[in-house]
Amino acid sequence: MTIKDWFNKRKELQIAHRELEEAQIDDSIGKLWIKCYNCNAQLLKKDVEDNLDVCPQCNYHFRINSEKRIQQLFDEGSFKEMFTDVLPTDPLNFEDTETYKNRLKSAKEKTNLNEAVKCGEAKIDGERVSAAVMDFEYMGGSMGSVVGEKITRAMEYALQEKIPMIAVTASGGARMQESALSLMQMAKTSCAVARLNEAGLLYITVLTEPTFGGVTASFATLGDIIIAEQGARIGFAGRRVIEQTIKQSLPSDFQTAEYLMKYGQIDILSTRKDLKATISNLLKLHKPYVVKEETVKKVKEVSEKKTTTAKKKTVSKKKKVKVEA
Numbered sequence: 001m002t003i004k005d006w007f008n009k010r011k012e013l014q015i016a017h018r019e020l021e022e023a024q025i026d027d028s029i030g031k032l033w034i035k036c037y038n039c040n041a042q043l044l045k046k047d048v049e050d051n052l053d054v055c056p057q058c059n060y061h062f063r064i065n066s067e068k069r070i071q072q073l074f075d076e077g078s079f080k081e082m083f084t085d086v087l088p089t090d091p092l093n094f095e096d097t098e099t100y101k102n103r104l105k106s107a108k109e110k111t112n113l114n115e116a117v118k119c120g121e122a123k124i125d126g127e128r129v130s131a132a133v134m135d136f137e138y139m140g141g142s143m144g145s146v147v148g149e150k151i152t153r154a155m156e157y158a159l160q161e162k163i164p165m166i167a168v169t170a171s172g173g174a175r176m177q178e179s180a181l182s183l184m185q186m187a188k189t190s191c192a193v194a195r196l197n198e199a200g201l202l203y204i205t206v207l208t209e210p211t212f213g214g215v216t217a218s219f220a221t222l223g224d225i226i227i228a229e230q231g232a233r234i235g236f237a238g239r240r241v242i243e244q245t246i247k248q249s250l251p252s253d254f255q256t257a258e259y260l261m262k263y264g265q266i267d268i269l270s271t272r273k274d275l276k277a278t279i280s281n282l283l284k285l286h287k288p289y290v291v292k293e294e295t296v297k298k299v300k301e302v303s304e305k306k307t308t309t310a311k312k313k314t315v316s317k318k319k320k321v322k323v324e325a
């Protein structure tokens with residue numbers, strides 16, 4: 001090795017080391033700081049998290065996942081998840097640029113969730129509720145057959161237990177990979193809401209950033225009381241699609257929670273900080289819950305019928321196998 005070679009090698013090593021060091025610094029900065037999308041302020045992540053994921057400078061509400069929402073909204077440790085055995089399948093064998101099966105797999109890896117909604121029983125200031133909390137991080141919170149089924153079951157659980165139902169939405173709309181099956185969930189969840197209504201049970205919806213498409217067009221906007229979180233974008237079709245269709249530009253606050261409040265499409269506009277207290281007050285105001293027993297009985301009969309038919313089906317399948325054997 002000549003002296004020149006030795007110097008060259010040393011320089012290369014130094015550059016590589018510096019690059020590695022820089023990458024590490026950048027990474028730790030990325031983990032500690034975030035930038036507010038609204039006011040561009042550099043914020044300590046911890047400050048934002050301590051402030052319920054709201055910018056301490058301009059009050060911008062960051063998008064949060066279902067886990068954080070559950071933590072913020074319900075009494076500590078009170079959320080008991082249910083219907084975790086309902087898992088997505090790929091009945092149409094759908095494939096676009098990627099197969100639906102692969103998309104489901106990567107969504108699970110990314111979010112550690114089985115679907116775009118978490119349902120269960122929880123408490124708000126001691127009041128029992130049945131709850132459905134959507135998660136936008138799982139395939140854009142899209143509503144496929146599992147999301148529809150879980151939300152419907154949560155509503156049936158509310159009926160059975162005679163407790164109020166709360167749905168927190170965050171969705172881009174229907175899940176296109178399930179085609180008509182996902183559109184059917186709009187009718188299904190709406191029917192479940194109708195039953196809650198018939199029984200006289202309280203149903204509150206909380207629309208969060210963003211709520212669009214089939215979710216807006218079904219159970220999200222069918223609440224007895226519709227609450228929207230400050231700054232949330234809520235609509236059916238997206239802004240660009242509407243502008244292209246009507247060939248007009250829309251006001252800058254179009255499809256925001258504030259805009260919908262101004263035009264009477266929601267009942268309450270709430271900051272994240274006030275959300276729990278607002279719902280808690282509503283629950284206490286509507287107590288005692290007077291429930292029509294007739295409807296509860298009817299729903300019970302239907303769900304029992306469903307289970308017996310399902311059981312019969314499995315029995316007959318088993319018989320078939322035996323015959324074949």
Ligand SMILES: [Zn+2]
Pocket residue numbers: 036037038039040041055056057058059060
């Ligand atoms: Zn800000």
